[in-house]
Amino acid sequence: MALPGACSRGLPPPASALPLLASVSSADAKTPTPTNTGKPTADRLIMKDGTSLYFKDWGTGPAVVFSHGYPLSSDAWEDQMFFLLQNGYRVIAHDRRGFGRSSQPSSGYDYDTFADDLAQLVGALDLREATFVGHSMGGGEVARYVARHGQSRVAKVAFVSSVTPFLLKTTTNPNGAPKKLFDTFRAAVQTNRSQWNLDVTMPYYSFNRPGAHVSEGLRESYWRQGQMTGFLAAYHALGAFSETDFRDDLKKITVPALVVHGSDDQIVPLEISAKLTAGLIPHAKLIVYEGGSHGLLHVDKDRLNADLLAFLRG
Template sequence: MPYITITDGTRIYYTDQGEGRPVLLSHGWPLSSDAWAREIKLIADAGYRAIAHDRRGHGRSSKTYAGNDLDTHVGDLRELVLTLDLTDLTLIGHGAGAGEVVRYAARHGQGRVVSIITVGGVAPLLLQTVTNPDGVPLDALDAMREAVLENASQYWIDLAGPFFGGDRRGATVTRGDSDDLWRQGQNLNLAAAYDGIRAFSETDLTDDLRALEVPVLLAHGADDRIVPSAATSEIAITLLAQGTLTIYPDAPHGIVGAYRRALDDDIIAFLSS
């Protein structure tokens, strides 16, 4: 399996499939690069080079106690891009991964990044504040931290309903989707799981969005109750120089079913545009 070793000794796993112009995918919390398996194949099949990594603490990467913050994640991504010498690069990020690719592109992407896709992205800020009343309240985020610390395995099981939208619309969450969320969550180091909540919810990316000059597609589920679009993508679109916002009716945070099929079509169309 391919790894790179970061300057601080952390080993970062990545998968690299296909040939052509590079597309790098960053996963959401509490997932790993496995969450992008379908997209990796479809992107490679379409004639691109699909690359996806496990953030530190996640999946097959080093189970780190320290460095579970957005700036460290961005530094790890920068080292991966430099090691592979990626240019003419499209970045795709889901949830927390969207925050990672936005900050990377804003701070390190000049001359390398040509376009970005965020899916259920956390930018500019997920946390509820006086100026962001539709965000997630701090006490709800604290409850997530407590649940992860108390019994992470059970939390990943309980998370499947709201994550995939099956607990509110009368839809069912498939056993495969639920089990795979649990499996990926169980491969997440507890310190990274706990600290990651702050990283994806309390990091303000307003200035990063304003700094982007490349085309950005903001994809968001209308029924995303993990990362509400009103607090994130619907604000992000007003900050971008070249942004397009696509809201998917009835779609949750997790990328599944009809939402996944529609999104994948849009990803391939965006890459070829």
């Protein structure tokens, strides 16, 4: 999330801000809607309002539930899911409503609904003693899930490059970003979403730093996932993740917690996110990747995989 002053580095406004700013897309294709409401098929579950939620459920063993960032999908977690699958874990990840292969309703793009969708999926799969892992926007989803649905099914939680605890500048959060910055992002969503999704990959992965090795494959993967996201989700989720205060949510977490963040996160800066998040959760463990970007899932996947496995086994 780009804080005031980020644009002084010469980056276009959208590219110097939060991950969520990664624009959305047009997705006109209609997804077939299963009729078994409340009961999962191989990869879909119908929410209480009729929204079709796509999910992946691989393997057996202790469950790990992943919540993706903006404007991506469950595909963003494939490196972590495959690694943990090989190490004996059951791994589950869904496309948030409006994102990826899930359907695109006209409403419900708020964290209470996101958390309730997650709770319905967890209940339908009857997951117990699960570890919940959220990246970027997904970190807020994990926090709100605990606040609304408790920890009866939660063994541990992990926050990776998370938007928590609160991004918006207010009288009680003076170091946050001004609302006009997020208004700029919403304008970008309406103007040229495709170009924005491409441009933001440079600061997202810190590819804009001198000497950085730019992976065009990663940029294209991000763009593809961003383009699959529906317009309404891309537009309204910007307000959801930027204007939702998760401070009280985090205080309700009492299970073991891991907080991982990059020191060079140009989307959600370390000082206003991970350090505060770790301080609000009793006994949380904070790991900072020196020089790490917002896209730790991909650029630092081997280290992140090892840290997640150690946390799960600890």
